[in-house]
Amino acid sequence: MDCGADSSLAVQTPEGIEFILYPAGLPIRMCAAVIDSCVQWIIIITLFVVSYLLDFESIFGTWILLIMIFLVDWFYHVTCELCWRGQSPGKKILGIRVVRGDGSPVNPGSSFLRNLLRFADTFLFLYIIVLLCISVSRGFRRLGDWAADTLVVYTSQAQAPVRRSAMPWLQAVELVNPPRRLSYEEKQAILMFARRYPLLGKERADEIAHDYTEILRGEGGIENAPLPQEQDDSGYLLGIARGLSGDGL
Amino acid sequence: MTQQNFIERRSGFWNEFEKVINGNKKIVKSRAAWFPPAWREITQDLNTARSHAFDPSIIERLNRLVLEGNQLLYGQRSWSIKIIIDFITKTFPRAIRSQWRGLGAASLIFWGLALFFGFLCVRFPAAVYEFIPESQAVQMEEMYNPESYHFLHPRDVGGDADMFGYYIYNNVAIAFRTFAGGILAGFGSLLILCFNGAFMGVIAAHIINQGFSEPFFSFVIGHGSFELTAIVLSAQAGLLLGYSFFVTKGRSRAASIRAAGKTALPLITGSTIMLVIAAVIEAFWSSRHQTPSNIRFIAGGAGWILLYSYFIFAGREKKEKKR
Numbered sequence: 041m042d043c044g045a046d047s048s049l050a051v052q053t054p055e056g057i058e059f060i061l062y063p064a065g066l067p068i069r070m071c072a073a074v075i076d077s078c079v080q081w082i083i084i085i086t087l088f089v090v091s092y093l094l095d096f097e098s099i100f101g102t103w104i105l106l107i108m109i110f111l112v113d114w115f116y117h118v119t120c121e122l123c124w125r126g127q128s129p130g131k132k133i134l135g136i137r138v139v140r141g142d143g144s145p146v147n148p149g150s151s152f153l154r155n156l157l158r159f160a161d162t163f164l165f166l167y168i169i170v171l172l173c174i175s176v177s178r179g180f181r182r183l184g185d186w187a188a189d190t191l192v193v194y195t196s197q198a199q200a201p202v203r204r205s206a207m208p209w210l211q212a213v214e215l216v217n218p219p220r221r222l223s224y225e226e227k228q229a230i231l232m233f234a235r236r237y238p239l240l241g242k243e244r245a246d247e248i249a250h251d252y253t254e255i256l257r258g259e260g261g262i263e264n265a266p267l268p269q270e271q272d273d274s275g276y277l278l279g280i281a282r283g284l285s286g287d288g289l
Numbered sequence: 290m291t292q293q294n295f296i297e298r299r300s301g302f303w304n305e306f307e308k309v310i311n312g313n314k315k316i317v318k319s320r321a322a323w324f325p326p327a328w329r330e331i332t333q334d335l336n337t338a339r340s341h342a343f344d345p346s347i348i349e350r351l352n353r354l355v356l357e358g359n360q361l362l363y364g365q366r367s368w369s370i371k372i373i374i375d376f377i378t379k380t381f382p383r384a385i386r387s388q389w390r391g392l393g394a395a396s397l398i399f400w401g402l403a404l405f406f407g408f409l410c411v412r413f414p415a416a417v418y419e420f421i422p423e424s425q426a427v428q429m430e431e432m433y434n435p436e437s438y439h440f441l442h443p444r445d446v447g448g449d450a451d452m453f454g455y456y457i458y459n460n461v462a463i464a465f466r467t468f469a470g471g472i473l474a475g476f477g478s479l480l481i482l483c484f485n486g487a488f489m490g491v492i493a494a495h496i497i498n499q500g501f502s503e504p505f506f507s508f509v510i511g512h513g514s515f516e517l518t519a520i521v522l523s524a525q526a527g528l529l530l531g532y533s534f535f536v537t538k539g540r541s542r543a544a545s546i547r548a549a550g551k552t553a554l555p556l557i558t559g560s561t562i563m564l565v566i567a568a569v570i571e572a573f574w575s576s577r578h579q580t581p582s583n584i585r586f587i588a589g590g591a592g593w594i595l596l597y598s599y600f601i602f603a604g605r606e607k608k609e610k611k612r
Contacts, residue, residue, distance in 0.1 A: 057332040059355045101447045103454025110458045114465060125360055143356060145364040149554050159469040160477065183472050186543060187530055187550035227342040
């Protein structure tokens with residue numbers, strides 16, 4: 041398993057195909073956990089109310105209630121993850137899911153294990169263990185995830201709208217021919233930069249682009265390079281990106 | 290191949306694939322034969338897009354299709370009764386035998402502490418009150434006193450069922466906590482194991498001191514085989530996790546913990562099953578005080594022997610196969 045410069049992880053399927061997983065970080069998982077415990081409480085309270093109204097105790101006895109509470113306590117996450125392809129209600133709402141370390145869907149064993157260890161993860165005051173563990177580990181894993189070899193990743197639907205929009209701001213810049221053949225990583229980096237350009241703001245974008253642009257300009261030789269101050273740094277990279285993204289072809 | 294004509298040529302197929310992935314079970318079923326080769330085609334497209342360094346948005350879209358397809362393709366594992374039977378007849382006893390050293394150590398801690406505190410408190414009866422509050426001691430006496438109310442008035446089946454629910458709720462949760470605590474450097478498992486061993490010793494000694502040893506032992510021998518062994522099992526499974534964190538045997542720490550998780554899983558699953566059995570015995574058999582204690586001792590002892598011979602002999606490969 042490789043990791044990129046960001047939090048993404050590259051995994052290989054048994055067929056030898058590599059694809060990228062985007063592990064979900066601490067805040068979104070905390071939100072999911074809060075929603076899930078609310079759902080658990082609602083289920084338990086409903087159980088109590090229903091059993092009180094129907095006078096369960098005199099018909100069946102309290103044992104059904106006790107066992108139901110036990111099941112909701114310990115098997116809520118397992119059941120949800122197995123029935124809904126790795127998603128409990130909280131995870132479903134926030135668009136994250138549990139998968140195994142190799143990207144394959146979670147199976148009963150690993151789901152059981154990771155959720156048993158939920159107790160150890162959340163047992164100290166303020167959930168210190170789970171906070172530390174998720175924050176410092178690669179792939180944002182808690183102890184249960186390490187033992188069961190699982191990951192919590194974004195489902196693709198969650199990130200699709202942001203990442204798949206077109207980039208109209210590229211139309212405004214002038215097309216630039218890259219001074220040499222760019223490597224795969226370079227092309228991807230330039231395109232990622234172009235995609236995030238509107239979020240960065242002009243000044244910050246120039247700051248980020250500056251060092252790399254200088255190298256590219258230097259490599260281009262005198263005849264290829266645009267005049268030094270003709271185009272600002274971010275504009276230069278965006279120009280290359282426009283060529284790469286296919287608009288200029 | 291330029292990006293533009295790659296998209297033009299393939300995007301129809303991608304849309305079709307996307308429809309199946311986002312569709313309900315019916316659509317998936319109707320395309321069941323088409324799906325695996327289609328998924329392979331998509332993975333090919335992903336590799337193409339990557340090697341040509343096409344736009345990240347295309348690569349990401351294909352990445353998404355591969356991931357979701359992977360979930361679908363490998364997701365539907367069927368449940369069969371055979372898996373459960375295999376687990377009970379083979380996997381579980383084998384897992385136990387493969388861990389006999391660790392289990393022996395955990396049993397030694399548990400029974401050692403129980404015996405130590407037991408003898409201590411039989412020898413010095415007043416010591417009991419150093420460990421447990423007087424109210425609890427009185428309550429325990431009451432539970433095993435043959436002249437107390439519940440001995441003379443056996444509860445009905447409904448009461449038994451209630452106790453069954455309570456034992457599941459309480460005991461299985463304790464086993465789960467014992468196991469989970471183990472990943473904190475083994476500390477949680479060890480603590481609960483030691484505490485339970487010591488507590489059991491003190492209580493047993495106190496009951497013996499009161500002269501109620503016959504009702505007490507005839508009560509615990511029935512379900513004790515399953516219950517106490519299961520607690521030791523889950524503690525050992527937890528200790529395994531903690532141990533693997535420190536002793537990695539040349540692997541990375543992550544790989545070591547992952548391997549330990551794999552080993553511990555059948556142990557804790559089996560221990561859960563054993564505790565459910567123990568709860569049934571404890572609720573519906575052990576509490577039948579009206580049964581003569583001879584019969585209860587014999588049945589309980591048979592339970593111990595059967596359980597341990599199951600651990601030792603079940604699921605061994607036949608010798609012809611080994612060669």
